[in-house]
Amino acid sequence: MGKHRENTRDFHFDWRFFRSCYQLGGLVYPSWEWAALLTVITIVTAIGREVVNYFSGLNLGKFYGALVGGDEGAFWTVFVSSTLWYVALCGLIAIVQFLAWCLYLSFRSNSVRKLQNLYFQNGVFYKMNCVDDQGVDNPDQRITQDVEKACNILATKIIPVVFLCPFTIGWYTYRTFTIADWFGVVSIYVYFILGTVINRFLISPLAKWSARVEKAEGDFRYKHVSVRDHSEEAAFYKAASFEESEATRLFWHLFRQQRSQILVRLPVDFFQTFFNFFGGSLSYAVQVFPIFIFHYYDDVSPDDLPTIISNNSFVLIYLINSFTNLTDLATNIGEFAGYIQRITEFKEVAISHSRNLQRDLSSSDLLAVKVDEKGGKVNKGAEFNEDDAIVCLSGVSYAPPTEDEELVSELTISVAPSHRLLITGPSGVGKTSLLRCMAQLWPIRTGSLTLGEFPRGVIFLPQRPYFPVGQLSLKQQVVFPAHEDSIPINEHERIVRILASVGLGRLLVTAGDLIGKVDFEWQDQLSPGEQQRLSLARVLFHKPSLVILDEATASLSELAEKEVYDLLTQEKIGYLSTGHRSSLFQYHDQVLQIEEKGRVSIYPTDEIRY
Numbered sequence: 069m070g071k072h073r074e075n076t077r078d079f080h081f082d083w084r085f086f087r088s089c090y091q092l093g094g095l096v097y098p099s100w101e102w103a104a105l106l107t108v109i110t111i112v113t114a115i116g117r118e119v120v121n122y123f124s125g126l127n128l129g130k131f132y133g134a135l136v137g138g139d140e141g142a143f144w145t146v147f148v149s150s151t152l153w154y155v156a157l158c159g160l161i162a163i164v165q166f167l168a169w170c171l172y173l174s175f176r177s178n179s180v181r182k183l184q185n186l187y188f189q190n191g192v193f194y195k196m197n198c199v200d201d202q203g204v205d206n207p208d209q210r211i212t213q214d215v216e217k218a219c220n221i222l223a224t225k226i227i228p229v230v231f232l233c234p235f236t237i238g239w240y241t242y243r244t245f246t247i248a249d250w251f252g253v254v255s256i257y258v259y260f261i262l263g264t265v266i267n268r269f270l271i272s273p274l275a276k277w278s279a280r281v282e283k284a285e286g287d288f289r290y291k292h293v294s295v296r297d298h299s300e301e302a303a304f305y306k307a308a309s310f311e312e313s314e315a316t317r318l319f320w321h322l323f324r325q326q327r328s329q330i331l332v333r334l335p336v337d338f339f340q341t342f343f344n345f346f347g348g349s350l351s352y353a354v355q356v357f358p359i360f361i362f363h364y365y366d367d368v369s370p371d372d373l374p375t376i377i378s379n380n381s382f383v384l385i386y387l388i389n390s391f392t393n394l395t396d397l398a399t400n401i402g403e404f405a406g407y408i409q410r411i412t413e414f415k416e417v418a419i420s421h422s423r424n425l426q427r428d429l430s431s432s433d434l435l436a437v438k439v440d441e442k443g444g445k446v447n448k449g450a451e452f453n454e455d456d457a458i459v460c461l462s463g464v465s466y467a468p469p470t471e472d473e474e475l476v477s478e479l480t481i482s483v484a485p486s487h488r489l490l491i492t493g494p495s496g497v498g499k500t501s502l503l504r505c506m507a508q509l510w511p512i513r514t515g516s517l518t519l520g521e522f523p524r525g526v527i528f529l530p531q532r533p534y535f536p537v538g539q540l541s542l543k544q545q546v547v548f549p550a551h552e553d554s555i556p557i558n559e560h561e562r563i564v565r566i567l568a569s570v571g572l573g574r575l576l577v578t579a580g581d582l583i584g585k586v587d588f589e590w591q592d593q594l595s596p597g598e599q600q601r602l603s604l605a606r607v608l609f610h611k612p613s614l615v616i617l618d619e620a621t622a623s624l625s626e627l628a629e630k631e632v633y634d635l636l637t638q639e640k641i642g643y644l645s646t647g648h649r650s651s652l653f654q655y656h657d658q659v660l661q662i663e664e665k666g667r668v669s670i671y672p673t674d675e676i677r678y
């Protein structure tokens with residue numbers, strides 16, 4: 069099963085970036101809480117840092133004055149006071165950085181929690197990974213890495229600079245005005261506007277390339293994760309050379325994307341450095357206005373002039389610096405644009421999937437809806453006319469969600485509890501697909517599909533056994549999908565008995581005990597047959613009213629298969645199975661045989677001659 073549409077888009081530094089910024093705001097500031105509070109504290113502390121910086125900067129002029137005037141006493145006084153100012157300044161710089169990292173943590177936690185909530189809501193993760201990704205490549209990477217990078221840039225680079233700018237630019241503009249009049253102010257502003265326009269064009273391709281690099285990173289990493297998960301299969305196939313060439317192909321793709329990204333960064337880096345260095349010259353060049361044009365300092369003594377020029381150039385360079393801090397953000401903002409557009413695209417697609425799935429689910433909650441000519445309905449807990457039917461399909465047609473051609477059309481069948489149904493037929497005809505419809509993972513096209521009232525619930529055992537990673541305890545794997553903490557200690561004895569009954573008592577030795585974490589992953593450790601038996605242990609633990617087994621005993625011997633069905637009968641767990649083996653007929657009463665082109669036949673097993 070795989071995604072059936074891939075419509076990956078490129079991102080640019082355009083209006084969508086600003087829309088994404090707005091959406092990111094909703095993610096990082098879900099309400100008035102830590103993130104908002106920390107932002108205010110960071111900005112206030114950063115303003116404090118700038119005030120201290122201003123006063124410590126004025127000490128340079130005092131040094132000039134004391135040195136040029138030969139006043140040793142004044143020199144030492146300035147030395148002590150400037151040292152104290154610098155201690156305060158360094159303290160504040162460290163505190164601002166610390167606060168910015170705290171802000172990063174709260175942004176990341178807000179965004180990850182929200183995105184994960186969307187991802188795991190209403191089966192969005194299934195829809196995105198298995199049915200239609202709507203262009204969302206590597207959703208896992210978007211939650212784990214893209215969010216990390218975007219929050220890092222936002223909290224540690226953008227916020228401490230951007231929010232501070234109005235204050236520093238306002239104050240130093242005023243000070244520049246007092247020194248060099250409007251001419252000085254206008255020259256610096258023109259310089260900044262020119263820089264912004266040039267940057268606007270230079271950073272535009274960065275958004276596109278950083279998003280492409282992220283996608284290539286995700287594909288490359290996924291290759292290695294998949295080799296890690298399927299090492300044994302690859303080793304049996306002696307596929308090392310194939311895997312190496314595939315991993316290398318993906319790496320070269322990533323390499324080419326990164327090479328383009330660094331090429332795009334080259335002019336940005338050149339321009340930024342030039343803008344910074346030239347700002348230094350400009351801070352002296354602007355003093356042409358007070359000194360040569362307006363002759364403000366003609367009456368000032370030559371001893372005082374160096375102090376004035378030094379103080380002036382400090383003020384001017386600071387105004388220029390406030391602007392260059394903004395233009396310095398260009399590379400960061402270019403990359404940030406790529407990351408946040410990947411994140412918001414994920415969010416939009418997740419919300420749209422979630423809404424559609426929610427709509428399907430709520431319409432399926434209607435009771436006793438029967439045949440619907442146009443759209444199919446899956447009814448849960450409905451009351452049947454058919455006495456005690458556990459599953460009732462009436463005129464059901466279904467197909468993979470992204471395909472037009474129906475697998476089966478107009479299927480009508482009603483299964484009573486006493487009739488244990490076996491769905492059989494050649495590979496690929498749509499047996500598992502019918503279970504997907506019953507589990508509401510796929511919608512049905514027409515008809516009505518009704519699952520009966522199950523006091524102890526229904527469990528679906530998928531074809532491929534699943535054991536969540538995280539080196540979880542044996543108890544957790546048995547009680548999954550419940551959390552082990554919710555299962556009381558007095559259940560431990562029963563779990564041990566169940567493990568023994570499915571022939572897995574030795575796992576207690578492998579794991580060390582029932583509740584401790586292990587130092588391996590269960591999926592790597594167990595044979596396919598053991599995996600199926602451990603999945604069955606889950607069923608025995610939860611004791612549902614009905615278990616739906618999708619080829620769940622295919623890796624077991626016929627004897628072990630018999631033991632499984634005997635245990636289910638003993639525990640009074642109703643079952644419905646899919647499978648190919650003829651040995652399965654004896655444990656079922658009714659057969660639904662699906663053939664090529666969706667032809668179906670329904671017959672009791674006692675018509676079969678073994």
Ligand SMILES: Nc1ncnc2c1ncn2[C@@H]1O[C@H](COP(=O)(O)OP(=O)(O)OP(=O)(O)O)[C@@H](O)[C@H]1O
Pocket residue numbers: 069070071072198199468469470471475493494495496497498499500501502
């Ligand atoms: N997500 C999907 N999107 C599109 N087509 C799919 C998807 N999942 C399965 N299919 C297709 O639907 C058809 C039926 O698949 P299904 O898994 O139901 O087969 P099956 O009868 O259970 O086969 P087997 O006995 O091999 O398990 C196959 O042709 C398969 O390729």
